[in-house]
Amino acid sequence: MKINVDPQILLSQASAPAPPKKVTGDDPEALKKTCQEFEAIFLASMFKSMRQSVPQGGIIEKGNADEIYQSLLDQEIATQAAKGQGIGIAEVLFRQLNQTK
Numbered sequence: 001m002k003i004n005v006d007p008q009i010l011l012s013q014a015s016a017p018a019p020p021k022k023v024t025g026d027d028p029e030a031l032k033k034t035c036q037e038f039e040a041i042f043l044a045s046m047f048k049s050m051r052q053s054v055p056q057g058g059i060i061e062k063g064n065a066d067e068i069y070q071s072l073l074d075q076e077i078a079t080q081a082a083k084g085q086g087i088g089i090a091e092v093l094f095r096q097l098n099q100t101k
Contacts, residue, residue, distance in 0.1 A: 032094050036082045039090040043078035 051070065056062065082090055 035090040035094040040079045040082035044075045047074040
């Protein structure tokens with residue numbers, strides 16, 4: 001059985017993300033969630049930089065799959081950390097933005 005897939009359709013669907021939802025000060029829960037997402041992105045970037053500073057080597061070479069897995073794991077750890085207590089960026093950002101309304 002052969003499945004015909006038009007690559008242009010796949011590319012148009014993949015490269016057209018939903019427009020970001022604008023967060024206003026009227027909804028503190030949405031603002032808090034957005035602040036946590038920002039902290040998660042910051043933490044994931046920090047994890048990536050820390051991993052790049054560690055020298056590569058060892059008995060087993062790491063392949064592309066290992067890098068993808070490590071990246072996804074770091075992203076999930078950052079997301080879960082930001083949802084919990086995190087490192088405080090989300091809380092400070094939320095307090096600052098919530099005062100400006």
